[in-house]
Amino acid sequence: MKILICISHVPDTTTKINFTPDNKSFVTQGVQFIINPYDEIALTRALELTEKSGGSVTVINVGEASTEPTLRKALAIGAGDAVRINSQPREAFFVATQIAEYAKKNSYDLILCGRESIDFNSGSVPSMVAEMLGIPSVAIAKTINVENGKAIIEREIEGGKEVIECALPLVAGCSESVAVPRIPNMRGIMSARTKPLAVVEPVQTEELTKVVSYDKPVQRSSVKLVDAAEPGKLLELLHTEKKVI
């Protein structure tokens, strides 16, 4: 089974977010970048699947040279080879186009992504890639199994879950419960240095969206404390001041 894992290079979850004075871009100075946590879950599940029944795991990222440490980390975790599409990940449609173009040339059985990146949170790329390739997709998968060339996937639905079955190939976005990420061991880290990392130039495509500016949520005014002896007061305040109950 040939599996492709789409990796985003994102600020660590503990990062305090800051923007440039013109609010047009994210300040990367002093920020630790990581594999998008959901993508790491997808990668881990791919390794579990190929360890069980054979196959290969390739990771792909659309990013400039600065994202290579993130790809090396994915190789250290266990991916066999990596591909970097040499461009800024301008927007979801652009990124999906690049991944779909690469996937068309290499025909994968399974393409796994995180359900969304923790920086832009659109969750569009997996479903866009699937549409571009004309294959089925599951935007938010809870578990992923493959049996006899068919994927068995639990997916989130409103107010519950559904178990679906689908012939491969297929694209799925992984949520937290798909796998427990692994910490790379020393052998993995050593071998990651010599595993292949191909750099591919992007294909041309039009831009459908662009970010005009960023800003941060307004800080809440200071907390109003309620006496622990009279928690009922809290309900009064929620009712009269905020009208939320």
Added chain:
Amino acid sequence: MAVLVYAENSEGKFKKSVFEAVTYARAVADMLGTTLSAVSIGDTVDDELSKLSKYGAKKILQVSGEQFKNFSVQGYASAISEAAQKESADVVVMLASFGGRGIAPRLAVKLKAGIAEGAVELPKTSGSFVVRKTAYSGKAFADVELVSTKKIITLVPNSYKVEEKPEAVAIESFSPAINNVDFKMTVKETVRSSSKVSLPDAEIVVSGGRGLKGPENWGMVEELAEILGAATACSKPVSDANWRPHSEHVGQTGITVGPNLYIAIGISGAIQHLAGVSSSKVIVVINKDPEAPFFKAADYGIVGDAFDIVPKLIEAAKAFKAGQN
């Protein structure tokens, strides 16, 4: 150039969040000086469909039939794409629900439309078309310009107020072309969750953290939630320890929520958790540590032991609800 809203149903009924999306889409249509059409897929009775008119849909397209009984992301995306062409819709609106999040990107590729996933406000339409959405998992907002002619917006539940704007009911049956390639996926089993209120679109959320010490202590969280008509949630360490299911994990790598009221019990307020709840209208924190960072992000706080406070709060909530009825 109309506006089209996809009104998703759950077991034949529209939830309140769908009416939020219809209200929102109607407001977009008003801004653009055009009308709103709605498309519903799957079996829904006319009485239910006509509710969409109440919130401003001038025309309702109903897609039904055997193939559309179960949710098919490809089948539904194709049907909505055809509906958009039929209505000459330049803007398509749907909820940022599990279904909508799967359909919208596929539709974006079909229509070559720019997409704003997770909108929280009406677009700004003077000169350009700019939509505000959450970014960095709730730590920031991004204003995204949709530069393409066709545009898709998915709306975060509970971020836009429902408002009635009645139109005459006009339901039209619509039969899109069926392409078998769209129906390769089969649904083996559907499991409905036992909780009464679903977390992503709950108006009130009661959430517990490690301060509750163990899964056996969740009875009081559930009881408080039930009295308030709230959904239950938890922090990451709690779901990591399997005290509660992952589907209840609120935070940067879990579910992002924006209820009217978020009550956090025994949660210290790590930055990843705060990101997931930052768009809540009112935040209440109950924690025995007065230095817990969550107090800095809260509107109301009670410093004290949850095992002492929550039972008292439950009694007070019962009395409050009894007084309301």
